[in-house]
Amino acid sequence: MRPRLRHPVLRRRTGGHPMGGTAHLKAERVGATLVLTLDRPEARNALSLPMLVGLHDGWAEADEDDSIRSVVLTGAGGAFCSGMDLKALAGQGGTADDACRDRLKADPDLHWKAMLRHHRPRKPVIAAVEGPCVAGGTEILQGTDIRVAGESATFGLFEVRRGLFPVGGSTVRLTRQIPRTHALEMLLTGRPYSAREAERIGLVGRVVPDGTALESALETAELINANGPLAVEAVKACAYETAGLPEPEALALELERGMRIFGTADAKEGTRAFAEKRPPVFRRA
Incomplete structure (x- = not known):
């Protein structure tokens, strides 16, 4: 049986169809746009090994397939990504994770490529953010090109609150993407940021009504897809x-x-x- 599309927005659009993915990452085509959905809503889409493998493969698919003109990255269940699930990343989950563990063993850099730390897709990547986009979520966000957020989206780098370091690239990228004073405040306080504040400091480009970030991102993708x-x-x-x-x-x-x-x-x-x-x-x- 053909799997159902994960988003009502995708179901409404003609041409949308599943392409595969993994247990925690769904890949679907809408015209010339590849939509990658972080799909672990019960954990607010915390990063797991299957999710990272799916992201890695999604970026590779976009690079290799010339019929793909743009990529939209979003999350299921009203959340974008709540950061790294260290327990899941360790591969605790039975035989279902064996193939993913083998992939990581074969390419120890796979997770950094998946998080866009060590890879930049050649096609434009648009982030459609609803709900929490924090810690590792905010780090992946910095690897995207265009960013749309719902009104209730939240952002932040919480690592210092736990005595950790944001090794996903934020201490390098954030100061290059937003003014240094805002970057250092986000990095050093570990406090949450609303969508409106994220827009004001330049972390996201546009804030839209809740539930419409994906639709807005797909509209932007269509404009890009029409170009050379x-x-x-x-x-x-x-x-x-x-x-x-x-x-x-x-x-x-x-x-x-x-x-x-x-x-x-x-x-x-x-x-x-x-x-x-x-x-x-x-x-x-």
Whole structure:
């Protein structure tokens, strides 16, 4: 029997269909968008080994499949992610976790790639956040490109409250993504942040009514999907590659990447379609 779609939003959209995943991670296609859903609502989607394996495979699928133009990352059951479940990550769960433990043993870096610490997908990644997005959830969030949050979403890095260190990349990334004073306050106080405060300091880009973050993220994904895929991927890559470089060096790199895009068949198709007042047909060429 074909498994049901996990979100009413996905059921309403034509073309949405399950693609697989793991016990705690569902992968579904909605048009040209891959939707990855953290699916362990009874634990507020705390990170488990099956979830991390599913995330790792989802990012790989998005990188390898040219028909995927964007990725949306969200959570089931009104939560995004409440952080790492250390007990589950240790593999306590019987034979169902044997394959996942073997995957981690074969690639000790798998969990860091899954959490976007040691991997950057080449397609745009949009986070659709409802409910708690704390600790490891806030760390994964920093690996996404565009972030939409429901009104009741909460954020925070709680590690210091437990005498721990946020090793998912936050001490490096957060100060590069939001003003240093806000980054250090979040890192050093371990206090929770509301969605509105997260928007004010720049951690998320947009706050929407509760229950609509996924719909909003999919609408943004559709706008991205309509654009030239080579141009989209080059723009994303250049934005990250030039971060922190001296301006002359960054501008030189931008020009090099940009001129390669201008020479593509897709660029010619885009300008021709504009002149002919019709939608462009991009072919990744």
